Amino acid sequence: MEVEKFYYDNGIVKKFALATLIFGLVGMLVGLTVALEFVFPKMTYGVDFLSFGRLRPLHTNAIIFAFVGNGIFTGVYYSLQRLLKARMYSDLLSSIHFWGWQLIIVAAAITLPMGFTSSKEYAELEWPIDIAITLIWVVFGINMFGTLLKRRTRHIYVAIWFYIATWVTVAMLHIVNNLEMPVTLFKSYSLYAGVQDALVQWWYGHNAVAFFLTTPYLGLMYYFIPKVSNRPVFSYRLSIIHFWALIFIYIWAGPHHLLYTALPDWAQSIGVVFSIMLIAPSWGGMLNGLLTLRGAWDKVRENPVLKFLVVAVTAYGMSTFEGPMMSLKNVNAISHYTDWTIAHVHIGGLGWNGFLTFGMLYWLFPKMWKTDLFSIKLANFHFWIGTLGILFWTLPMYWTGFTQSLMWKEFTPDGFLMYPNFLETVKQLAPMYALRSFGGLLYLTGFIVMLYNLFHTMKAGSFVAEEAAEAAPLEKNFLKPKNETFHRLLERKPIQMLIWSFVAVAIGGAIEIVPTFLIDSNVPTISSVKPYTPLELEGRDLYIREGCNNCHSQMVRPFRSETERYGEYSKAGEFVYDHPFLWGSKRTGPDLHRIGKGNKNSKSNIWHFNHMFDPQVVSEGSIMPPYPWMIEDQLDVSALRAKISAMRKLGVPYVEGYEEIALEELQYQAQEIADDIAANGVEVNADREIIALIAYLQRLGTDINNAEEVPVK
Amino acid sequence: MLKFIKGYVSSIDGIEIYPIISFIIFFTFFIAVLYYILAAKKNYIDELSNLPFDDGITIQTSDSTNHSDQ
Ligand code: HEM
Numbered sequence: 046m047e048v049e050k051f052y053y054d055n056g057i058v059k060k061f062a063l064a065t066l067i068f069g070l071v072g073m074l075v076g077l078t079v080a081l082e083f084v085f086p087k088m089t090y091g092v093d094f095l096s097f098g099r100l101r102p103l104h105t106n107a108i109i110f111a112f113v114g115n116g117i118f119t120g121v122y123y124s125l126q127r128l129l130k131a132r133m134y135s136d137l138l139s140s141i142h143f144w145g146w147q148l149i150i151v152a153a154a155i156t157l158p159m160g161f162t163s164s165k166e167y168a169e170l171e172w173p174i175d176i177a178i179t180l181i182w183v184v185f186g187i188n189m190f191g192t193l194l195k196r197r198t199r200h201i202y203v204a205i206w207f208y209i210a211t212w213v214t215v216a217m218l219h220i221v222n223n224l225e226m227p228v229t230l231f232k233s234y235s236l237y238a239g240v241q242d243a244l245v246q247w248w249y250g251h252n253a254v255a256f257f258l259t260t261p262y263l264g265l266m267y268y269f270i271p272k273v274s275n276r277p278v279f280s281y282r283l284s285i286i287h288f289w290a291l292i293f294i295y296i297w298a299g300p301h302h303l304l305y306t307a308l309p310d311w312a313q314s315i316g317v318v319f320s321i322m323l324i325a326p327s328w329g330g331m332l333n334g335l336l337t338l339r340g341a342w343d344k345v346r347e348n349p350v351l352k353f354l355v356v357a358v359t360a361y362g363m364s365t366f367e368g369p370m371m372s373l374k375n376v377n378a379i380s381h382y383t384d385w386t387i388a389h390v391h392i393g394g395l396g397w398n399g400f401l402t403f404g405m406l407y408w409l410f411p412k413m414w415k416t417d418l419f420s421i422k423l424a425n426f427h428f429w430i431g432t433l434g435i436l437f438w439t440l441p442m443y444w445t446g447f448t449q450s451l452m453w454k455e456f457t458p459d460g461f462l463m464y465p466n467f468l469e470t471v472k473q474l475a476p477m478y479a480l481r482s483f484g485g486l487l488y489l490t491g492f493i494v495m496l497y498n499l500f501h502t503m504k505a506g507s508f509v510a511e512e513a514a515e516a517a518p519l520e521k522n523f524l525k526p527k528n529e530t531f532h533r534l535l536e537r538k539p540i541q542m543l544i545w546s547f548v549a550v551a552i553g554g555a556i557e558i559v560p561t562f563l564i565d566s567n568v569p570t571i572s573s574v575k576p577y578t579p580l581e582l583e584g585r586d587l588y589i590r591e592g593c594n595n596c597h598s599q600m601v602r603p604f605r606s607e608t609e610r611y612g613e614y615s616k617a618g619e620f621v622y623d624h625p626f627l628w629g630s631k632r633t634g635p636d637l638h639r640i641g642k643g644n645k646n647s648k649s650n651i652w653h654f655n656h657m658f659d660p661q662v663v664s665e666g667s668i669m670p671p672y673p674w675m676i677e678d679q680l681d682v683s684a685l686r687a688k689i690s691a692m693r694k695l696g697v698p699y700v701e702g703y704e705e706i707a708l709e710e711l712q713y714q715a716q717e718i719a720d721d722i723a724a725n726g727v728e729v730n731a732d733r734e735i736i737a738l739i740a741y742l743q744r745l746g747t748d749i750n751n752a753e754e755v756p757v758k
Numbered sequence: 759m760l761k762f763i764k765g766y767v768s769s770i771d772g773i774e775i776y777p778i779i780s781f782i783i784f785f786t787f788f789i790a791v792l793y794y795i796l797a798a799k800k801n802y803i804d805e806l807s808n809l810p811f812d813d814g815i816t817i818q819t820s821d822s823t824n825h826s827d828q
């Protein structure tokens with residue numbers, strides 16, 4: 046058989062690798078900044094685009110989509126070509142993919158700090174960027190499947206299955222979760238409201254974790270661990286079981302982010318059962334990775350690359366054991382809203398994603414520059430300081446997580462809350478937040494040492510942009526083996542593979558999503574729940590712009606410790622006009638659902654005004670940042686009409702023609718609030734942003750106060 | 759559009775059966791995969807697990823050796 050000569054495209058791998066390094070640095074610097082804002086809440090005083098609520102989404106997006114995303118593409122473009130013995134399908138598509146993705150990242154880095162956000166975690170980007178992501182993702186898909194079609198190998202290695210499943214699922218999740226109604230170029234409302242929106246969001250959010258931070262990295266694990274250790278994977282059979290079990294089960298587990306919320310019980314139960322089941326394939330995968338190194342532990346001791354990979358896989362094992370535990374209702378009752386979740390996230394992020402990426406890069410750079418790593422010593426140093434960084438990062442957060450849950454729930458013998466003031470917990474935790482920042486600093490230092498090391502490796506070697514290879518083409522008239530099993534056929538046919546993995550995730554998706562459209566009949570309507578007034582609607586959009594939901598929940602769970610502290614627990618029917626929902630997932634500050642007028646936690650207008658101006662004066666020891674710009678800046682009402690019409694199209698019952706009088710109503714309500722504040726000694730113009738925000742806060746959770754709950758027919 | 763889907767789906771009779779059907783599909787498929795894997799021939803599996811080592815690169819470096827003899 047004639048052998049063909051061809052070249053692997055290393056140039057594109059290099060580009061993605063450099064982008065991984067650059068955006069890793071950016072993402073972690075922003076991470077360190079937000080960590081420090083816990084310690085020095087006035088660190089960025091008065092600079093709106095650097096306040097915590099705006100920077101935190103920048104951190105998560107930069108780390109997930111820029112650092113991890115470029116890391117995925119680096120590994121995929123390197124391994125896919127070699128596993129298929131073919132150059133990428135199209136150099137042009139590779140290039141469009143690369144530059145398109147970087148442009149999206151730049152757009153994110155500009156718009157998020159400006160406050161253009163949909164508020165949905167890990168899907169914050171506004172609709173024009175969402176569309177760009179979809180297009181670039183399709184480009185990536187065509188390039189990948191084109192390569193599969195022109196491959197020179199008959200069989201498709203398991204790593205590539207993970208890549209295919211990633212591509213299909215991310216496409217589906219991204220589109221479904223980002224269905225939104227544009228209002229202006231940079232503002233949109235989610236098509237879904239309340240409970241439904243929450244369910245779709247966490248179906249997405251969980252699977253963003255599963256199919257962006259996990260499955261592609263598992264593919265990389267199945268390629269790079271064998272390559273680096275120079276031994277085949279421990280059990281190929283296990284890897285196949287791992288694959289199918291994971292993609293089937295993962296997609297059903299989303300509701301574990303919403304336990305004890307207003308989500309219907311059946312959906313919560315499905316989430317719990319499937320999360321527990323996840324332990325099996327996850328640990329199967331972890332063991333498969335670690336056992337590949339059996340009998341090679343002497344190599345692990347010498348080779349920093351293997352050390353990184355071993356710790357990465359171990360961290361994967363830890364977070365996939367911890368995750369299912371946190372999905373148990375009684376454990377989640379404690380862990381939800383606390384720093385425990387944050388610790389869990391960073392075991393996964395710093396350990397699994399970070400260390401696997403580092404291991405991969407330390408191996409790739411010498412390979413592509415045809416030289417040795419500049420310094421093994423420095424790589425070892427990076428390994429140790431990084432590991433220490435993870436410990437200093439996560440251990441204090443487990444501590445604060447447990448402290449929070451204990452203090453929030455503790456009662457005196459007479460049945461009163463032991464710590465009725467939320468701030469008492471916050472003050473307890475201050476030293477731990479400082480330690481966490483120190484951990485972040487260590488981890489970041491290691492990263493910078495890696496940059497230095499890789500930079501010198503590049504300088505010492507000479508880059509091979511086009512790597513020559515030889516292979517025989519696939520025979521055209523391949524004789525099918527007799528009694529070929531279905532699965533074996535799948536292994537040869539990427540398109541079938543694509544379709545079947547789509548079927549697999551779609552089944553899971555449908556079962557969770559379809560019934561939520563039925564939620565209408567599961568959500569008891571509450572007749573007194575009314576749409577927001579124009580001023581409140583604008584205030585709500587400011588709440589979204591400032592990212593208040595990053596620190597405050599709006600969901601009182603039905604526990605005595607919560608109803609004592611916050612008031613009546615939250616009902617599903619209260620959120621029917623909330624496009625998007627704003628339940629939050631973290632309580633750095635107290636829940637706000639019952640902060641409205643007449644509720645258990647209600648505050649006066651002047652209190653809110655002073656608090657937003659300088660939180661520490663009103664609440665001594667608070668770590669909330671001040672918002673002076675909201676007092677100076679005029680409320681922008683130019684999109685008010687468009688907002689009302691958009692909401693009506695989404696099913697919010699504003700009467701026809703309401704747009705005409707909306708502005709007048711807004712000004713009237715604003716004047717009332719400004720007068721009240723003036724009566725208490727502070728002169729403020731009624732046209733300021735702060736007034737709208739206060740109006741919204743005063744409305745929160747008040748609708749049910751004079752209502753009977755009526756179950757539907 | 760959403761309202762249309764919503765109304766349409768909520769009027770499907772007996773939609774509660776969906777989870778059960780999905781579970782059965784999932785379970786059957788899984789058993790089939792399990793069977794295939796356990797029944798697969800050893801040398802075939804070995805061939806697959808060695809795919810990463812054969813990348814046709816002409817200048818062989820130490821770690822691109824073939825493992826099929828192991
Ligand atoms: C078997 C695997 C896993 C299960 C069952 C699981 C389960 C969970 C649960 C129950 C939560 C808390 C939800 C809440 O109370 O709000 C959570 C949060 C989270 N997990 Fe996992 N986890 C798993 C693996 C992982 C891995 C490997 C990573 C990262 C690489 C990860 C990243 C996250 C993230 C980012 C969040 C935070 C979501 C938020 O913003 O609230 N998880 N996970």
Ligand code: HEM
Nearest residue numbers: 073076077079080105108387390394395398399485488489
């Ligand atoms: C130098 C390293 C890092 C530092 C200092 C850092 C710091 C932080 C801080 C302070 C928060 C906010 C926590 C809160 O609101 O209570 C956060 C959130 C988050 N970080 Fe990091 N981070 C780092 C690296 C990473 C990496 C490598 C990943 C993932 C690959 C990651 C993923 C996330 C995610 C997903 C969240 C949101 C968690 C949630 O919503 O539950 N971070 N980080």
